[in-house]
Amino acid sequence: MAGIAVVFDFDKTIIDLDSDNWVVDELGATDLFNQLLPTMPWNFVMDRMMKELYAQGKTIDDIQEVLRRAPIHPRVVPAIKTAHSLGCDLRIVSDANLFYIETILVHLGIRDCFSEINTNPGYVNEEGRLRIFPFHDFQSSSHGCNLCPPNMCKGMIIERIQASLAKEGKKTMIYLGDGSGDFCPSLKLKDEDYVMPRKNFPVWDLICQNRSLVRAEIHEWNDGEELERVLLKLIETISLQESHSKSTWWLSVDCKMETIPMTAHEALPPALPVNQ
Numbered sequence: 001m002a003g004i005a006v007v008f009d010f011d012k013t014i015i016d017l018d019s020d021n022w023v024v025d026e027l028g029a030t031d032l033f034n035q036l037l038p039t040m041p042w043n044f045v046m047d048r049m050m051k052e053l054y055a056q057g058k059t060i061d062d063i064q065e066v067l068r069r070a071p072i073h074p075r076v077v078p079a080i081k082t083a084h085s086l087g088c089d090l091r092i093v094s095d096a097n098l099f100y101i102e103t104i105l106v107h108l109g110i111r112d113c114f115s116e117i118n119t120n121p122g123y124v125n126e127e128g129r130l131r132i133f134p135f136h137d138f139q140s141s142s143h144g145c146n147l148c149p150p151n152m153c154k155g156m157i158i159e160r161i162q163a164s165l166a167k168e169g170k171k172t173m174i175y176l177g178d179g180s181g182d183f184c185p186s187l188k189l190k191d192e193d194y195v196m197p198r199k200n201f202p203v204w205d206l207i208c209q210n211r212s213l214v215r216a217e218i219h220e221w222n223d224g225e226e227l228e229r230v231l232l233k234l235i236e237t238i239s240l241q242e243s244h245s246k247s248t249w250w251l252s253v254d255c256k257m258e259t260i261p262m263t264a265h266e267a268l269p270p271a272l273p274v275n276q
């Protein structure tokens with residue numbers, strides 16, 4: 001519970017589609033998007049698309065209205081609320097952008113469930129136009145990971161989260177994702193962690209092909225209903241293990257503090273006789 005961090009991807013993990021594609025398609029700009037995509041990195045295409053949509057008279061309200069309609073499985077919000085109420089530390093690591101993610105989380109009433117959102121910066125400028133920037137400024141330097149897109153290495157973000165969790169005494173991480181960008185962070189997870197790849201999605205394929213590289217325990221899921229069931233079951237299992245290891249830790253402290261020497265064997269209740 002207090003020792004568990006749950007890290008979510010956003011697109012096709014929390015919501016059921018890709019938010020960039022959803023906005024572009026719903027605002028009727030798919031053709032231009034497809035023309036630009038081969039000419040520049042995805043992240044720059046999105047910023048450029050926002051410029052084009054602004055020029056066409058599309059407002060921030062229009063974009064937000066589309067985002068609020070983004071499809072989400074009905075069990076995802078209850079799953080997030082339950083995990084949060086159980087004391088888990090929930091975080092997002094996403095290659096979408098802050099404006100889209102916050103708009104949707106606020107609309108769903110779950111923004112406050114998350115302690116941290118790691119994503120591409122996105123904000124409305126003084127003209128009323130949405131600007132989207134890369135999380136990692138790859139024009140000044142590369143992040144050096146060849147598994148990840150130039151603007152974001154989710155594995156590096158996971159390593160930073162792992163360092164901060166270690167300081168807070170949190171021990172276990174559960175990571176949920178669907179895309180190829182979720183493979184690098186899956187490789188950073190430790191033996192005591194859990195990865196929840198979405199079945200038949202790119203990260204699941206990559207994990208299946210490279211099982212020996214993944215140290216975390218793997219638990220697949222298909223849809224929001226399974227996401228809820230698998231996630232809450234894992235939280236329950238980890239919590240039981242935690243409370244068990246805490247109680248044995250106290251037992252060992254008690255034994256060490258005994259002034260009269262007593263072996264662990266003597267401290268245990270006598271074994272019951274068994275009929276042969």
Ligand SMILES: [Mg+2]
Nearest residue numbers: 009011012179
């Ligand atoms: Mg995704």
Ligand SMILES: [Zn+2]
Nearest residue numbers: 145148153184
């Ligand atoms: Zn990476």
